[in-house]
Amino acid sequence: MTGLEAIAAHNGWAIAAVGVSIVFSGLTMLSIVISQLYKVLDFWERRDEFFQRMKGRGAVEDVPRITVSPDMKETVRQYRMLADRLGKPFSLPRLLDLARKCGLVNPHSTINRLLKQEIIVPDGEGYYHWHQSISS
Amino acid sequence: MENMFLEFFSNTGYAMADYRHVVMILIGVTFIYLGIAKHYEPLLLVPIGFGILIGNVPVFKGLGLGIYESNSVLHYLYLGVTSGVYPPLIFLGIGAMTDFSTMLARPLLMLLGAAAQMGIFLTFLGALALGFAPNEAASIGIIGGADGPTAIFLTAKLAPELIGPIAVAAYSYMALVPVIQPPIMRLLTSRKERLIRMEEPRVVGKREKMIFPIIGFLLTCFLAPAALPLLGLLFFGNLLKEAVVTERLAVAARTSIIDSVTILLGMTVGASTQADVFLTSQSVGIFVLGALSFGVATASGLIFAKIINLFVRTKINPLLGAAGVSAVPDSARVVQMVGQEEDPTNFLLMQAMAPNVSGVIGSAIGAGILWSFMS
Numbered sequence: 001m002t003g004l005e006a007i008a009a010h011n012g013w014a015i016a017a018v019g020v021s022i023v024f025s026g027l028t029m030l031s032i033v034i035s036q037l038y039k040v041l042d043f044w045e046r047r048d049e050f051f052q053r054m055k056g057r058g059a060v061e062d063v064p065r066i067t068v069s070p071d072m073k074e075t076v077r078q079y080r081m082l083a084d085r086l087g088k089p090f091s092l093p094r095l096l097d098l099a100r101k102c103g104l105v106n107p108h109s110t111i112n113r114l115l116k117q118e119i120i121v122p123d124g125e126g127y128y129h130w131h132q133s134i135s136s
Numbered sequence: 137m138e139n140m141f142l143e144f145f146s147n148t149g150y151a152m153a154d155y156r157h158v159v160m161i162l163i164g165v166t167f168i169y170l171g172i173a174k175h176y177e178p179l180l181l182v183p184i185g186f187g188i189l190i191g192n193v194p195v196f197k198g199l200g201l202g203i204y205e206s207n208s209v210l211h212y213l214y215l216g217v218t219s220g221v222y223p224p225l226i227f228l229g230i231g232a233m234t235d236f237s238t239m240l241a242r243p244l245l246m247l248l249g250a251a252a253q254m255g256i257f258l259t260f261l262g263a264l265a266l267g268f269a270p271n272e273a274a275s276i277g278i279i280g281g282a283d284g285p286t287a288i289f290l291t292a293k294l295a296p297e298l299i300g301p302i303a304v305a306a307y308s309y310m311a312l313v314p315v316i317q318p319p320i321m322r323l324l325t326s327r328k329e330r331l332i333r334m335e336e337p338r339v340v341g342k343r344e345k346m347i348f349p350i351i352g353f354l355l356t357c358f359l360a361p362a363a364l365p366l367l368g369l370l371f372f373g374n375l376l377k378e379a380v381v382t383e384r385l386a387v388a389a390r391t392s393i394i395d396s397v398t399i400l401l402g403m404t405v406g407a408s409t410q411a412d413v414f415l416t417s418q419s420v421g422i423f424v425l426g427a428l429s430f431g432v433a434t435a436s437g438l439i440f441a442k443i444i445n446l447f448v449r450t451k452i453n454p455l456l457g458a459a460g461v462s463a464v465p466d467s468a469r470v471v472q473m474v475g476q477e478e479d480p481t482n483f484l485l486m487q488a489m490a491p492n493v494s495g496v497i498g499s500a501i502g503a504g505i506l507w508s509f510m511s
Contacts, residue, residue, distance in 0.1 A: 031243035
């Protein structure tokens with residue numbers, strides 16, 4: 001028996017198709033795995049750095065929460081909105097200036113209360129930011 | 137006394153030889169000539185060529201001299217071929233001398249090695265169409281893998297009677313890669329494509345190279361367990377090389393072990409091509425199909441590289457597809473040669489090694505698949 005008849009009789013088409021597919025899938029699988037291998041190894045080499053960063057994130061959660069009294073909630077919300085316009089960290093004189101321009105009452109004493117209650121905290125470089133427990 | 141002399145003469149090779157022995161001896165001499173004078177795979181063609189001379193000295197049957205006589209020295213040496221012992225040992229040496237860096241740096245190029253294995257399966261179909269039995273067709277198809285040890289391994293398992301012609305065809309075409317491939321490469325690529333430059337591959341870390349043989353072994357052998365003897369020793373050899381602490385073993389694998397086995401394999405395969413079993417119409421068919429399979433494998437790799445280029449932003453030089461046939465490192469060298477004909481400053485050799493070594497893995501998987509289907 002010869003020709004296409006012989007191929008069909010011996011299941012040649014199926015063997016060839018399955019064979020090619022297996023070779024392709026085998027090498028494709030291998031190529032995908034080795035294309036990720038260096039990333040995995042890179043991660044493994046920097047695992048200490050990664051875990052330290054994770055620890056750092058955990059520390060954020062350890063920051064003691066401050067409680068904002070109900071009467072201050074609206075004030076905090078308003079000043080927070082103004083500070084967000086100034087970016088992070090922000091300058092206190094500019095926040096004061098902005099509060100004045102917006103017509104908020106007693107901006108000096110309000111910002112002073114926010115500072116005393118540590119709702120606004122200095123970053124040590126002349127700028128200020130909101131306490132970490134006050135979510136943005 | 138005259139009778140004794142005549143009797144002795146009638147038992148000599150001169151008296152017993154016929155034209156077929158002469159033809160085979162001429163083939164053997166041609167192999168030796170190509171190996172020594174033309175430097176075509178001398179490490180293979182010289183042992184095979186001399187083996188052909190050994191196998192084609194006419195001898196008395198029954199004296200225990202011929203390779204097919206069970207008590208002969210040649211037969212014992214040939215057991216390494218028929219039992220499938222030599223090819224995995226050669227793979228051990230290949231693993232110990234192969235650097236997989238470029239493949240690890242550009243895994244996409246591995247797919248070219250997979251595409252070139254189309255040659256195996258299309259030749260398998262061609263052999264079936266010509267009337268070969270499925271086992272024989274599978275053994276003939278593996279010639280398209282362009283991997284001598286793999287071809288011998290599979291043939292020893294599926295169609296031991298064809299080892300001679302298949303091994304000789306596989307090694308002959310491997311030696312003739314610089315002659316067979318370039319016309320196909322020029323035909324299927326434009327000048328613009330041949331001029332494409334490849335990006336410098338990234339530097340691959342030692343740890344990556346060390347882990348690869350373990351991952352490669354597990355992934356491929358779980359997929360095609362029948363390829364275990366070949367791929368197991370290939371990756372083991374590579375681990376010996378990359379592990380550094382086993383350098384002595386790696387040196388042994390890539391020097392004394394592979395050299396000894398190559399001598400025994402080449403010589404006994406050559407000796408198995410005795411005129412009466414080799415010069416048949418079947419052998420002619422095997423040689424024709426073998427040539428076709430090399431051509432198909434080369435073309436498949438080239439065309440697949442062009443297909444990949446349709447989808448990627450950074451184009452790859454389609455010539456690399458021709459290196460998907462696993463004749464290591466000859467087909468990679470041919471890619472470099474053809475690329476440099478267009479642009480002498482374009483260096484493709486390192487990049488071509490990626491599909492080349494993945495072709496070795498691909499053809500071993502292909503052999504494993506065919507073996508599992510046929511057994």
